[in-house]
Amino acid sequence: MAQLEPTITERRRQTRNSIYQLIYHAKRPISKLEITQALHLSMPTVQLNIGELLEAGLIDVGEIKRSTGGRRPMGYEVKRDCKLAIGAAISADHLRFILCDMKLEELHKRSLLHDCDADPDLPGFFLRELGRFVRDYCPDPSKILGVGLTIPGIYDEKTDSVVISPTMRMKDISLRTIVEGSDLPVYIVNDSTGAGAAELATLPPNRQGDFVYLMLENGIGGYIYLNHQVYEGANGRSAEFGHMRIVPGGRKCNCGQNGCLEAYCSALRFSRDLGMTTEAFFAKLDQKDPACTKLWEDVLDHLALGIINIRMAFDCDIVLGGFVAEHMDKWIEPLREKVAALDPFSATADYVRLSANAEAGMRGAAWHFIGQFIEAI
Numbered sequence: 001m002a003q004l005e006p007t008i009t010e011r012r013r014q015t016r017n018s019i020y021q022l023i024y025h026a027k028r029p030i031s032k033l034e035i036t037q038a039l040h041l042s043m044p045t046v047q048l049n050i051g052e053l054l055e056a057g058l059i060d061v062g063e064i065k066r067s068t069g070g071r072r073p074m075g076y077e078v079k080r081d082c083k084l085a086i087g088a089a090i091s092a093d094h095l096r097f098i099l100c101d102m103k104l105e106e107l108h109k110r111s112l113l114h115d116c117d118a119d120p121d122l123p124g125f126f127l128r129e130l131g132r133f134v135r136d137y138c139p140d141p142s143k144i145l146g147v148g149l150t151i152p153g154i155y156d157e158k159t160d161s162v163v164i165s166p167t168m169r170m171k172d173i174s175l176r177t178i179v180e181g182s183d184l185p186v187y188i189v190n191d192s193t194g195a196g197a198a199e200l201a202t203l204p205p206n207r208q209g210d211f212v213y214l215m216l217e218n219g220i221g222g223y224i225y226l227n228h229q230v231y232e233g234a235n236g237r238s239a240e241f242g243h244m245r246i247v248p249g250g251r252k253c254n255c256g257q258n259g260c261l262e263a264y265c266s267a268l269r270f271s272r273d274l275g276m277t278t279e280a281f282f283a284k285l286d287q288k289d290p291a292c293t294k295l296w297e298d299v300l301d302h303l304a305l306g307i308i309n310i311r312m313a314f315d316c317d318i319v320l321g322g323f324v325a326e327h328m329d330k331w332i333e334p335l336r337e338k339v340a341a342l343d344p345f346s347a348t349a350d351y352v353r354l355s356a357n358a359e360a361g362m363r364g365a366a367w368h369f370i371g372q373f374i375e376a377i
């Protein structure tokens with residue numbers, strides 16, 4: 001059967017959408033002339049669509065800054081607060097929220113210490129705290145597109161339940177009460193999947209090549225982006241790199257197996273082996289504390305093993321994120337050297353890089369709603 005031509009209306013919407021997306025991704029306000037040139041559109045078409053976007057409150061007029069003097073030309077930029085989205089994260093000992101604008105910038109955040117893994121009424125606690133966060137920071141809740149919630153485990157969207165979360169010691173826990181009990185749309189996702197989505201959303205469109213995201217927190221998860229698509233796996237359990245076996249019969253892992261990457265490289269090593277928080281560990285490491293230095297060498301050695309295995313499987317960039325990676329600026333070069341030493345094909349490992357996104361899981365979960373909104377403009 002032949003494909004139907006898109007209707008005139010849909011074609012017009014696509015033009016408007018491409019103009020909005022160009023403005024959205026531009027690093028500075030962009031002029032009408034620049035839009036006509038970039039998208040090969042006529043000036044009347046651009047003027048018509050800019051008028052609609054301005055009227056709908058989706059874009060603003062901004063000044064194009066130039067180093068030379070004289071009259072400054074005007075351009076258009078995204079109206080950042082026209083819509084908002086909330087990112088939330090449940091972990092074993094915390095409940096966290098952030099409020100994001102259209103560009104995924106964090107406007108407000110709240111972090112609550114709470115034993116989520118031991119709370120029999122976790123959905124009730126979540127909904128009460130979500131309500132409080134909205135009341136405190138969103139004077140106009142109608143602007144909120146939705147709440148993206150991350151879970152450190154495998155989540156089944158069909159049954160609204162956590163299938164398994166080794167770090168939270170959870171199995172088959174329904175979160176349907178959260179989805180059905182909230183006034184706002186709720187989207188629940190695995191934390192590393194959310195983080196990978198944030199990485200993708202914040203890359204400029206011309207740099208969105210294949211990559212694997214490796215999230216280093218109390219657990220280790222991942223995200224695979226290949227051929228312009230997320231690879232989820234047959235059961236939505238792809239990229240569980242934390243449970244890739246790297247040492248036969250090695251350290252006991254939260255999943256019940258032995259020798260997993262997570263057992264060697266997660267933040268739990270700092271607390272379990274040395275009784276330290278991640279922040280305290282890296283502060284001591286900076287002071288060249290011998291116990292911290294020894295443990296960190298061991299973490300890096302095993303992390304390099306995990307990374308080279310991922311590189312051999314996918315032959316693409318490997319991005320490190322999560323709250324451990326946020327402390328790794330000065331360690332990325334030593335890590336690259338360790339990876340390169342294991343690489344049979346390359347003398348350097350510049351394919352390993354650090355993510356620039358903090359709170360990536362929550363931001364990626366919030367992006368679920370912002371991205372959908374942008375696509376529909």
Ligand SMILES: [Zn+2]
Pocket residue numbers: 242243244253254255256257260262263
């Ligand atoms: Zn494991």
